[in-house]
Each structure stands twice: as structure tokens, then as C-alpha cells.
Amino acid sequence: MVKKETQTIEALLDANNFDFSTVKVLDESGKIVNEALMPELSDEELVDFMEKMVFYREWNERMFALSRQGRLGFVAPTAGQEASQLGTVLATTSDDVLFPGYRDLPQLMEHGLPRHKAFLWSKGHVDGSTYPEDFRAYPPQIIIGAQYVQAAGAALGIKKNGRKAIAMTWTGDGGSSQGDFYEGINYAGAYKAPAVFVIQNNGWAISTPRESQTAAPTLAQKAVAAGIPGIQVDGMDILAVYAVTKAAREFAIEGNGPVLIETLCYRYGAHSLSGDDPKRYQPEGAQEHWRGLDPLNRFRIFLTEKGLWTEEREEEVVAQAKEEAKQAIQDAEAAPKQKVSDFLKNMFEEADQITQEQIEQYEAKENK
Amino acid sequence: MAQMTMIQAITDALDIELNKDDRTLIFGEDVGKNGGVFRATEGLQDKHGEDRVFNTPLAESGIGGLAIGLSMEGFRPIMEIQFFGFLFEVMDSIAGQMSRTRFRMGGSRNMPITVRSPFGGGVATPEMHADSLEGLIAQSPGVKVVIPSNPYDAKGLLISSIRDNDPVVFLEHMKLYRSFREEVPEGEYTIPLGEANVVKEGTDVSIIAYGAMVREAIAAAETLEKEGINAEIIDLRTVYPLDIDTLIKTTEKTGRVVVVQEAQRQAGVGEKVISEISQRAVLSLKAPIQFVAAPNTVYPFGMAEKEWLPNANDIVEAVKEATVF
Numbered sequence: 001m002v003k004k005e006t007q008t009i010e011a012l013l014d015a016n017n018f019d020f021s022t023v024k025v026l027d028e029s030g031k032i033v034n035e036a037l038m039p040e041l042s043d044e045e046l047v048d049f050m051e052k053m054v055f056y057r058e059w060n061e062r063m064f065a066l067s068r069q070g071r072l073g074f075v076a077p078t079a080g081q082e083a084s085q086l087g088t089v090l091a092t093t094s095d096d097v098l099f100p101g102y103r104d105l106p107q108l109m110e111h112g113l114p115r116h117k118a119f120l121w122s123k124g125h126v127d128g129s130t131y132p133e134d135f136r137a138y139p140p141q142i143i144i145g146a147q148y149v150q151a152a153g154a155a156l157g158i159k160k161n162g163r164k165a166i167a168m169t170w171t172g173d174g175g176s177s178q179g180d181f182y183e184g185i186n187y188a189g190a191y192k193a194p195a196v197f198v199i200q201n202n203g204w205a206i207s208t209p210r211e212s213q214t215a216a217p218t219l220a221q222k223a224v225a226a227g228i229p230g231i232q233v234d235g236m237d238i239l240a241v242y243a244v245t246k247a248a249r250e251f252a253i254e255g256n257g258p259v260l261i262e263t264l265c266y267r268y269g270a271h272s273l274s275g276d277d278p279k280r281y282q283p284e285g286a287q288e289h290w291r292g293l294d295p296l297n298r299f300r301i302f303l304t305e306k307g308l309w310t311e312e313r314e315e316e317v318v319a320q321a322k323e324e325a326k327q328a329i330q331d332a333e334a335a336p337k338q339k340v341s342d343f344l345k346n347m348f349e350e351a352d353q354i355t356q357e358q359i360e361q362y363e364a365k366e367n368k
Numbered sequence: 369m370a371q372m373t374m375i376q377a378i379t380d381a382l383d384i385e386l387n388k389d390d391r392t393l394i395f396g397e398d399v400g401k402n403g404g405v406f407r408a409t410e411g412l413q414d415k416h417g418e419d420r421v422f423n424t425p426l427a428e429s430g431i432g433g434l435a436i437g438l439s440m441e442g443f444r445p446i447m448e449i450q451f452f453g454f455l456f457e458v459m460d461s462i463a464g465q466m467s468r469t470r471f472r473m474g475g476s477r478n479m480p481i482t483v484r485s486p487f488g489g490g491v492a493t494p495e496m497h498a499d500s501l502e503g504l505i506a507q508s509p510g511v512k513v514v515i516p517s518n519p520y521d522a523k524g525l526l527i528s529s530i531r532d533n534d535p536v537v538f539l540e541h542m543k544l545y546r547s548f549r550e551e552v553p554e555g556e557y558t559i560p561l562g563e564a565n566v567v568k569e570g571t572d573v574s575i576i577a578y579g580a581m582v583r584e585a586i587a588a589a590e591t592l593e594k595e596g597i598n599a600e601i602i603d604l605r606t607v608y609p610l611d612i613d614t615l616i617k618t619t620e621k622t623g624r625v626v627v628v629q630e631a632q633r634q635a636g637v638g639e640k641v642i643s644e645i646s647q648r649a650v651l652s653l654k655a656p657i658q659f660v661a662a663p664n665t666v667y668p669f670g671m672a673e674k675e676w677l678p679n680a681n682d683i684v685e686a687v688k689e690a691t692v693f
Contacts, residue, residue, distance in 0.1 A: 097440060130474030138440065139472060146465055149430050153437020160393075160419065161441055180460075183430035190425050346475035347510055349533045352562050352609030354644075 007034055009247040013229045013259065020218040020232045022264060025239040028293050030301025032239075039243040047308050049090065049238050053082040053296050054317040056106045060269070062325035063122075067273045071329055073123040076103040077269030080236075083295035084200045084263040085170075086110065087241025091249055092168055097154045098137040099147035099169035103200075103267075107170070111137055115324055116331035126343070127335050136165075144175040148184025148197060155193035155258065166252045170198045174205025176219045182226070185260055189226040194252035196245065199262045200235065206271040207281035223260035235263030236295040266290040339366050372552040375545040377519035378408050378484075381526040382446065384556050386416045389444060392530065394421045396431055396448030396484075405450060406486055406545055428454050432461020435481045436469070444480045446530060452487035452539060453496035455505065466535045467510030478533040482526075488541035488580055488630060489677050492670040498542070499667045500579075500629070503636030505537050506608040512536045512561055513608045517544065517582035519552050521605055524559030532561060541580040564611035566618070570600030573687050574618040576641055577628040578604040581660075581678065585628060588683035597691055607637045615641060616649050623654035624690040628683055633661035655693035658686040 011017055027033045041049075060079040066072045078085060081103070089107035092098070100107050105118045112135060120128030121140065129139035141147040151169035158165050175181055176199045188195040199219045203210045216222060223230025229251070233244045241263055248259035268287065270276045303309035341362040344355050351359060372380065385392050394409055400423040403410030413421040424431050428449055435445040449458055466479045489498040506513045514529055514536055516522035522540070529536040567582060568589060575585040582603045589599040602618050604610065619625055625645060629638040642657050660682045668676045 097437075126472070126474045129472055130476050133476065136440075143460055143464055146433065146460055149433020149461065150437045150440075150465070151433075152430065153434035154440050155437065156434060157438045157441025157443055160438075160443070167437065179427075180429050180433065183425075183427040184433065186425055186427070187430045187434060342474075343471060346471050348470070348512075349478070353612050354609060 008036060009243070012231045012244065013247060013251045013256075015223070015227055015229050017229065018221070018224065020220045020230065023231060023233040023240050023244055024237055025243060026237045026298055026302055028236075028298050030298045030305065032302075037240065037243050039239060039246060043306075043308055046303060049086065049242070050296075050299050050303055050309055051317050052086050052090070052110070053238065053299065054314055055321045056082050056086065057296055058318045058321035059106070059325060062322065064273065066325070066329055071333070072119060074102070075122055075273040076271065077267055077273065078103060078106055080266040080268040080290060080294075081200060081202060082106075083238035083241050084235035084265040087238040088168065088170070088198050088245045088261070088263070091242055091245035092166070094136065095163060095165040096136065097151075097158065097165065097167045099151040099154070099167065100137070100140045101144065101147060101170050101172065101175065102140045102142055103172070104140060104170050108137055108140070111135070113137070115328035119328050119332035120335055123332060125332070125335050126338060144171060145178030145180030145184075147171065148175075148178075149180045149187065151195050151197065152184045152187040152191075152193060155188050155195035156191050159191070159193050164253050166194045166196050166249050168196045168198065170200055172205060173199060173201040173203065173210045173213055173219060174208065175199070176222060177213050182222070185223065185226040185228060185258060188258035189228040192255060192257035195258040196248045196252055197258060197260045199260070200265055201262050202265050202267045204267065204271065204278075204282070206276055218262060220260060220262040226260075228258050228260060230260040230262070232262045232264065235265030236293045236298070238295055238299055266293075341366055369551045369553055371549040372519045373546045373549050374516070374519045374522045374540070375406060375408055377523040377552050378526055378540065379410060379412070380552070381523045381530070382409060382412060383415070385446075385527060385530045386412060386420060388556070390420070391442060392420070392444045392446065393438065394446045394448070395424050395434065397424060397426055397450045399423060399448050404448060406542070408484070408540070409448070428457035429461050432458040432466065435483075436461065436466050436479065439466075439479050439481055440477070444530065446482045446484060449483060449485040451493070451497040452485040452501055453499045455485075455501050462511060462535070462537065463505060463508035467508050470534065471510060479535050480533045481535045482529045483535065483537045485537070485539055486542045486545070487539045488543055489667060489673050490543040490580065492673065493542070495667070495669070500631035502539055502607055503631055506637055506640075510535065511608070512606065513539065514561060514606050515539045515541070515579045516605060517541075517579055517603050519550050521559060521565065521603075523552055524557050525561065525605060527556060528558045528561050531558070536561070539579070543580050544583070559605070562606045562609040562611055564614040565603040565605055566614070567601040567603050568599070570598045570622065572598045572622060573624040573626060573690055574600045574602060574622045575626045575628060575683060575687065576602045576604065576615065576618070578607055578637070579630060581628045581630050584678065584680045585683055587680035588687065591680065591684050592687055597687060599687060604637075604641070610640065610644060612644055612648070615645055619645050619649040620652045623652055625653065626658040626660060626683060626686045626690055628660040628678060630662060630678060632664045633659065634664045655690045658690045660686045
């Protein structure tokens with residue numbers, strides 16, 4: 001149920017707003033349902049949003065294919081979450097510090113991570129998470145929730161440095177059950193630190209449904225206990241996600257403290273390509289239901305009706321994604337073999353005696 | 369030179385480093401106005417401001433996460449864990465996260481974090497406050513673990529820890545905080561991490577200890593002296609990394625070794641010391657290595673501490689085992 005009276009950005013960013021109805025801008029038939037929240041975007045920017053969603057939908061397909069060929073390592077599917085992932089990250093700038101979860105490679109790539117590094121991370125190569133000094137991001141987090149407390153720390157640092165930026169982090173509905181989730185939003189709230197916390201509620205923590213995570217009717221309302229605004233948004237609607245995130249970023253930058261955003265979305269695929277099969281645990285009809293809400297589909301209709309999108313353009317973007325994935329996997333596969341001696345050298349700034357002995361042992365082995 | 373307790377030496381080191389580098393921050397539970405539950409940060413908030421010395425909400429994992437995030441923004445965090453028995457609440461931030469950042473990111477990032485925490489038994493704290501968990505943390509690659517045994521070392525080692533670009537867990541034995549004073553130079557000086565201290569030269573046996581057990585070793589050596597046994601005392605000062613050279617040198621010199629730790633006998637730092645000596649200098653040994661440690665129980669209730677904790681008498685007995693062999 002959309003309660004119109006709270007559907008303004010000001011109301012949504014009020015920590016005392018206890019109406020957690022879902023914010024929507026564009027419905028599944030491609031119609032604008034809330035003009036007041038429609039973000040100001042040029043035609044070029046609108047097209048760019050679509051291109052990016054199409055790109056990452058295809059990128060997801062490429063990851064599947066490469067995974068089946070045994071050319072990738074850990075792969076967490078992203079199809080279904082394009083509006084959630086891109087709508088949030090496209091509201092950030094390169095000054096912002098990102099703390100992604102393991103499914104959030106698209107956000108890192110939009111932040112500037114070279115595509116082959118995303119593949120290297122998947123394959124388990126250290127070059128995949130070796131970042132230049134001015135790249136403001138942390139590698140994808142595996143321990144669900146840890147990124148929340150770290151983002152609170154970075155946000156406090158940003159505030160102390162007087163930078164006009166935010167720390168942004170993502171976890172899932174499962175992650176919102178973690179203690180670190182609460183510690184993170186509570187810390188940032190207590191320090192009025194500029195963080196934007198995103199819960200991508202895709203309905204499932206591997207096989208555990210959202211309903212089993214918590215008795216709370218929404219995850220956005222978890223913000224109430226931290227005294228910060230919590231907003232639930234239609235995570236299949238890139239315009240709504242973008243509008244809310246952009247407003248949250250500005251709110252945080254102005255010194256008002258953090259914001260928690262829950263995006264309602266869905267992962268079409270398994271939790272990861274390392275084993276689980278959604279058919280075992282998801283009810284029949286779930287896929288069809290969510291396909292009917294697809295973020296690409298509704299935005300495609302919207303743009304096509306505005307005369308901004310064509311099938312040809314979509315095919316071009318798909319072809320481009322295929323080409324870039326092909327190049328990226330080649331680049332990833334050309335990465336030098338990893339050396340244990342390098343790992344040992346990277347444990348400390350200066351190696352201690354036993355580590356130094358091990359470096360020498362491994363170098364001798366490696367040079368044989 | 370001034371006479372200082374260990375806690376005063378620690379406060380002095382913190383003050384010096386806050387003065388030296390304005391990227392240095394101190395935070396933790398009650399470290400602000402209250403100056404910490406042991407007063408280690410007393411007066412520092414008044415002097416350096418609430419922006420640099422501040423309280424955190426009561427959540428240890430949050431304190432660790434804060435340190436990691438602040439490091440990414442170019443700060444040098446000194447975080448306090450109120451009692452090291454609360455390590456479990458912050459284990460992921462320390463052992464799972466800050467410890468692996470340099471490794472994970474191919475050497476492209478520093479984590480210049482100092483984790484300060486009181487630990488150790490003998491002062492009748494409630495449960496979960498006194499445990500010696502240094503072995504647990506020393507087993508985590510990517511973290512250095514420093515344990516001073518006296519005011520002079522505490523100051524020099526803490527300054528080194530704060531200046532180190534890697535995470536250092538700096539453990540302060542509660543019993544040593546105020547139990548004695550010694551001369552501590554004013555101003556800054558450093559003691560390198562990873563270097564053991566020869567507390568007392570000796571010829572007959574090497575007693576290798578750290579933390580509060582160094583005091584017990586000194587007391588034991590005095591007793592032994594009267595019985596004609598001249599003990600050498602080595603204070604590890606850093607339990608990871610270990611100073612292998614000093615361990616081997618003393619073993620080769622005396623041929624008899626007694627390793628002492630306050631922690632339970634199972635696994636841990638003492639085992640590591642024994643293992644390195646066994647692998648590297650077994651032929652220098654004239655007797656089996658003796659190991660003085662606490663029994664393998666949970667840390668006991670306050671009234672049983674005296675029975676439970678290793679002490680000078682235990683060390684004397686162990687030395688005799690090693691010397692009559």
C-alpha cells in the first residue's frame with residue numbers, strides 16, 4: 001500500500017517516520033506512479049541507467065557461462081538485482097568509500113574497478129583485490145555484516161577529514177540479522193557519521209526465507225532503534241532506488257547522520273554457483289512473480305514509450321557486454337601465477353624472522 | 369627521569385603520540401572523561417579534545433570496525449578493548465579483518481591500528497575479565513602481539529606499536545599496572561617490536577617468560593641464587609613475532625630451559641617457544657625443557673586465583689627439575 005502523505009523525500013528522511021510502506025516511482029507496466037519523487041535526470045542519464053542494467057544482466061549470463069567452463073571461482077548471481085545495485089551506486093561519486101558484499105561486484109566496477117579484476121577476485125587471485133591508493137573501496141566482504149561496522153568507521157573518518165562524501169555499504173536480508181549490522185548503524189547514528197547503509201532484501205539468505213530472519217514486518221524499520229531514517233524502496237525500480245539513495249547521500253553529507261535503505265528485490269539465480277539450487281527451497285511461482293516485476297522490463301517500456309530505447313540499442317549493449325567479458329576473462333587468465341613468497345611479503349610491512357625464513361624457503365622452491 | 373607505574377608510562381606514551389601526530393585517535397568504552405576503567409587515558413580527552421579521544425557505544429565489534437574504517441581514511445587508531453576477555457566479541461574485526469587487509473589487498477594498504485587491552489589474573493576481577501587469550505590472537509596471521517612486563521618497556525613498546533603500520537595487539541597485565549614503579553625517561557624512546565629482553569644474565573638455566581610471569585621469574589631467581597643456581601631471565605616482550613635469536617642464544621648458553629606462561633598449558637605461546645627451541649637447538653639441551661603454566665581449566669573464580677595462577681615457587685620447582693636432570 002502506498003501511503004501518499006509520506007511519499008516525499010523530506011518525510012522519508014525523518015527518523016520519526018514510522019511508515020515503512022514501499023517507495024515506488026515506476027511501476028511494473030512502465031508507468032510513473034509518483035511524479036513527486038521522480039529524480040531529475042536527463043535523457044542521456046536515463047538511457048545510461050538502462051544500458052548499465054542491460055550490461056550487467058548480460059554480464060551475469062557471461063559469469064554463468066564462464067563458471068560452467070570452470071574459468072571462474074566464486075560467483076554470486078546478480079540478475080534481478082540490477083536496479084538495486086545500480087540505483088544505489090549511481091547515486092555515489094568516486095569520493096565515496098564503498099564496502100560491498102560478495103554479490104556487489106557491479107557496484108565496484110561502476111566505481112572504477114577494472115572488469116578483469118572482478119573476475120580475478122572471483123578466481124581467488126590477489127590482484128583482484130589489489131587496488132590503487134586512490135580507489136576508495138574495500139574488496140567484497142565475505143563475513144556478512146563486517147562491512148557495516150567498517151563503513152561506520154570510514155564514515156566517521158570522512159566526517160573528521162571534512163570531506164563531502166559518504167561511506168556506502170550493502171548487505172542482504174540475512175546480513176540484517178547479524179550483530180554487526182546493528183552495531184554499524186548504531187555507531188554511525190551515534191556519531192552522525194555520513195554513511196548510507198543498504199539492505200538488499202532479495203528474499204533469501206541461501207535457502208532461509210526473509211520471513212524466517214526476523215519477526216519485523218520490514219527491515220527498514222530496524223533503523224528506528226538506531227534513531228536514523230529507514231526507507232523501504234521497490235528494489236526493482238531503478239528510479240525509486242536512485243531517488244531515495246541520492247536524497248540519502250545528500251542528507252548524510254549535510255551532517256544529518258546515516259540512512260538505512262531496504263531495497264525489495266530478488267535474485268533469479270542461486271545464492272552462488274557453488275552448489276545451492278533455488279528449486280529445492282523456493283516456492284513454485286516465485287520466479288514468475290518476480291519476472292513480472294523485472295527492473296529491466298519496466299524501464300524498457302518506460303524508455304521505449306519516450307522514444308529513448310530500441311531493440312537495436314539493446315542488442316548493441318548485449319554485444320558490448322559479451323565483448324568486454326571475453327576481454328576481461330582473457331586479461332584475468334593472463335595474470336601472473338601467484339607466489340606464496342609474495343603472500344608472505346604482504347603479511348607485514350616488514351617481515352619478522354620466521355616469516356623471512358619462510359620467504360626464503362618458498363623463493364627457493366619457486367625458483368627451482 | 370621520573371618514577372612511574374606501568375599505567376603512568378602507558379598514559380605518557382599515549383600523550384606523546386597524540387602530540388606527535390594528529391592522525392592518531394584514541395577510542396573505546398569509557399576512555400573519554402572517565403579516562404578508562406584503569407585511568408590509562410586519564411586527562412587525554414581534556415588535553416587533546418573530544419575529536420581525538422572519545423567514547424564509543426558499548427559494542428566491541430563496532431570498535432574494531434571503526435578502527436578499520438578510520439584507517440582507510442588515513443587515521444592511526446588506538447582502540448581500547450575494556451578487558452581482553454571481551455576479545456570474542458571483537459575477534460572478527462581483529463583476527464578476521466584488520467589482520468588480513470595487507471595480505472588481501474596485495475600489500476596496497478596499511479592497517480596502522482593499535483589494540484590496547486588489560487588482561488591477566490590475580491586482581492579478583494569478575495569472570496571473563498582475566499583470561500590470557502594472547503595465544504588465541506597470536507595464532508592469527510597478520511597481527512603482532514606485544515606484552516610488556518614493566519613501565520620502561522611499556523612506554524617504549526607502546527610508542528613502537530602506535531608507529532607500526534600493521535595491527536598490533538598491546539596487552540597490559542592488570543596486576544602490573546600499579547604494583548611497582550621504576551625509572552622511566554621523559555620524552556620519546558622506542559623499543560623495537562619482536563626483540564626479547566635479557567632481564568638478568570645467568571649461566572645455569574634460562575627462564576623464558578612474559579607479562580606478569582617475568583616478575584615471578586625474578587622472584588624465583590632470587591630464591592635460586594641463594595641455593596647456588598644462577599638463572600638467566602628472558603622476557604619475550606613480543607609473543608608474536610618471537611625473537612628466535614635470543615631464544616637460541618640463551619639455550620646454547622645455559623643448556624637448560626624453563627618456559628613460563630600464565631595461560632593454560634594447552635597450546636599457546638609457551639608451546640611455540642618450546643617448539644622453536646626444540647627444532648633449532650635440541651642438541652644444546654642438557655635436560656628436557658620444563659613448562660610452567662596454568663592448569664587446563666576455565667579461569668577460576670576470584671577466591672581460587674592464588675591456587676590456580678603459576679608463581680615463583682612453581683618456577684623454582686621447575687628449575688630444579690631442569691638442573692638436577
